[in-house]
Amino acid sequence: MTNVPTVFRREMNAYFLSPVAYVVIVVFLVVSGYFFQKALFITTEASLRYSLAISQFVLSILTPVITMRLLAEESKTGTIETLMTAPVTDFEVVFGKFLAAWGLYGVMLAPTLIYIAFLSWVGNPDIGPIISSYIGLILMGAMFVSIGLLVSSLTKNQIVAAVIGIVSLMILWVVGFYVAGTEGWFSEALKYIGTFGHWDTFTKGLVDTRDVVYYVSLTALFVFITVRVIESRKWR
Amino acid sequence: MIKVEHLTKSYANVLAVEDVSFEVGEGEIVGLLGPNGAGKTTTMRILTCFMPATSGTASVAGYDVFTDSLNVRKQIGYLPENVPLYPEMRVNEYLLFRAKLKKVPSKERNSRIQECLERCGIREVEKQIIGTLSKGYRQRVGLADTLLHDPKILILDEPTIGLDPNQIRQIRQLIKALGEKHTVLLSTHILPEVEMICGRVIIINRGKVVAMDTPSNLLTSLKGGATVHLEVAGKAERIKSALSAIPGVTKVLGSENGDINNFVVEADGDKDIREDIFKCIVKNNWILYELRREKASLEDIFHQITTQES
Numbered sequence: 001m002t003n004v005p006t007v008f009r010r011e012m013n014a015y016f017l018s019p020v021a022y023v024v025i026v027v028f029l030v031v032s033g034y035f036f037q038k039a040l041f042i043t044t045e046a047s048l049r050y051s052l053a054i055s056q057f058v059l060s061i062l063t064p065v066i067t068m069r070l071l072a073e074e075s076k077t078g079t080i081e082t083l084m085t086a087p088v089t090d091f092e093v094v095f096g097k098f099l100a101a102w103g104l105y106g107v108m109l110a111p112t113l114i115y116i117a118f119l120s121w122v123g124n125p126d127i128g129p130i131i132s133s134y135i136g137l138i139l140m141g142a143m144f145v146s147i148g149l150l151v152s153s154l155t156k157n158q159i160v161a162a163v164i165g166i167v168s169l170m171i172l173w174v175v176g177f178y179v180a181g182t183e184g185w186f187s188e189a190l191k192y193i194g195t196f197g198h199w200d201t202f203t204k205g206l207v208d209t210r211d212v213v214y215y216v217s218l219t220a221l222f223v224f225i226t227v228r229v230i231e232s233r234k235w236r
Numbered sequence: 237m238i239k240v241e242h243l244t245k246s247y248a249n250v251l252a253v254e255d256v257s258f259e260v261g262e263g264e265i266v267g268l269l270g271p272n273g274a275g276k277t278t279t280m281r282i283l284t285c286f287m288p289a290t291s292g293t294a295s296v297a298g299y300d301v302f303t304d305s306l307n308v309r310k311q312i313g314y315l316p317e318n319v320p321l322y323p324e325m326r327v328n329e330y331l332l333f334r335a336k337l338k339k340v341p342s343k344e345r346n347s348r349i350q351e352c353l354e355r356c357g358i359r360e361v362e363k364q365i366i367g368t369l370s371k372g373y374r375q376r377v378g379l380a381d382t383l384l385h386d387p388k389i390l391i392l393d394e395p396t397i398g399l400d401p402n403q404i405r406q407i408r409q410l411i412k413a414l415g416e417k418h419t420v421l422l423s424t425h426i427l428p429e430v431e432m433i434c435g436r437v438i439i440i441n442r443g444k445v446v447a448m449d450t451p452s453n454l455l456t457s458l459k460g461g462a463t464v465h466l467e468v469a470g471k472a473e474r475i476k477s478a479l480s481a482i483p484g485v486t487k488v489l490g491s492e493n494g495d496i497n498n499f500v501v502e503a504d505g506d507k508d509i510r511e512d513i514f515k516c517i518v519k520n521n522w523i524l525y526e527l528r529r530e531k532a533s534l535e536d537i538f539h540q541i542t543t544q545e546s
């Protein structure tokens with residue numbers, strides 16, 4: 001595990017040496033800011049609920065942009081060869097990259113804390129749902145990042161990685177959204193698989209273990225599969 | 237230090253390396269020589285644990301490349317073909333990152349990096365962004381990286397490809413100097429390079445080892461006699477027929493440029509026919525301007541070996 005911080009730091013530096021980090025942060029800030037003020041005027045309610053609900057959609061697009069280069073670029077430029085022939089394990093590389101992308105995701109969310117300060121200044125927001133929403137955002141981010149990372153390991157082309165990542169996250173979102181309110185084991189299963197229902201409970205101020213388990217286990221699963229994909233170059 | 241036994245590697249449907257066996261002893265500089273697609277890179281990728289062999293075994297410094305991959309990778313410095321680097325990083329940042337990955341103790345890191353920069357002659361570009369470096373300097377950064385953890389074994393895939401003649405010379409000198417402290421396995425298809433720096437050559441073709449020896453032994457083992465060049469003044473036709481009459485001569489090729497004529501005489505057997513040629517010319521009272529035997533070059537051997545069985 002000693003190489004994880006080394007990989008993490010290189011990836012973080014790489015993010016801030018390329019325009020991707022700045023573009024993603026600015027886009028998120030502009031879009032979430034827009035919805036924040038919209039929600040504020042329409043509902044005249046000191047709450048983040050509506051603007052955060054929209055943010056899942058925005059994050060489904062932005063997170064794959066964060067993760068697209070992680071492994072695709074290494075395969076494309078051939079640096080994967082120098083990287084994997086250094087005394088590092090596949091897991092250290094994958095996990096270091098995962099943490100870096102998740103870290104950037106966190107950096108991207110950080111400026112929205114200003115909204116909370118603003119809400120406290122203009123009104124009297126219920127702080128419970130806000131905290132749980134942020135916990136939800138962070139956990140959801142881990143899963144989004146792990147999916148983007150997996151997709152990035154499957155191709156040499158960053159654009160392809162981003163597009164497939166976005167499509168996958170959209171499907172995961174729509175699946176739960178589509179069957180919301182219907183009955184039966186099939187829609188129950190889809191509701192569990194989809195991210196929509198899980199995220200919804202967080203915005204209501206609840207941190208349910210079932211939802212936490214959902215995000216954490218899927219994240220672990222996708223990170224694990226990514227490690228196997230990296231290993232699989234050996235069987236091809 | 238490196239031991240390869242019956243190594244075979246097939247990609248989806250290409251047999252890239254087939255039943256390759258060889259050994260590299262401590263302190264040797266060995267050249268892996270072969271035409272494009274011979275399997276040099278594949279062999280090196282197996283040795284550096286980037287990919288496993290389909291069958292056969294290989295060990296590096298006593299560790300098996302398949303079961304003991306992490307230990308193998310600690311012992312080697314690998315310069316892949318085309319030297320992949322991160323273009324956005326600065327040279328010193330990159331080397332620091334690599335030194336950490338290779339677990340150079342934090343106290344020694346800076347001095348090691350300085351030493352490697354110095355050895356590879358890239359101190360003046362230490363703070364430059366890698367993407368802006370010339371090909372030759374990128375090559376040196378790659379080489380500096382391989383030296384960081386002072387590995388016992390260096391595996392260099394075409395270390396001089398794409399360099400200008402001066403840089404080629406410098407890199408060769410550097411590799412030669414490195415050979416004093418490290419075991420080196422390098423691949424190339426530049427023949428003079430092998431003659432200049434390698435103590436031993438392994439020639440592979442279409443995935444198979446076809447020859448393995450010191451460059452000088454390979455030269456003497458080349459079959460077929462010698463070729464002699466000569467420049468003589470006199471009547472071309474008479475000279476030609478006189479030369480053809482010498483025992484052992486198989487072929488005389490001549491070109492006529494007025495008074496002085498050039499001939500190429502081929503003979504078979506081990507016998508040195510220069511003496512007979514000289515006597516023949518003196519006897520006829522012709523004037524000899526030049527008499528020179530052409531030594532077979534590694535190029536001939538390479539050509540002979542890599543084309544004969546196709």
Ligand SMILES: Nc1ncnc2c1ncn2[C@@H]1O[C@H](COP(=O)(O)OP(=O)(O)OP(=O)(O)O)[C@@H](O)[C@H]1O
Pocket residue numbers: 247248250251252270271272273274275276277278279317425
């Ligand atoms: N990833 C791969 N998938 C399929 N075939 C491959 C792959 N890599 C190499 N090959 C094939 O294996 C054979 C040996 O390739 P290799 O790269 O080892 O040759 P080489 O000796 O390094 O050649 P060069 O001098 O051109 O670098 C070639 O026929 C090549 O097409």
Ligand SMILES: [Mg+2]
Pocket residue numbers: 276277278317393
């Ligand atoms: Mg090659």
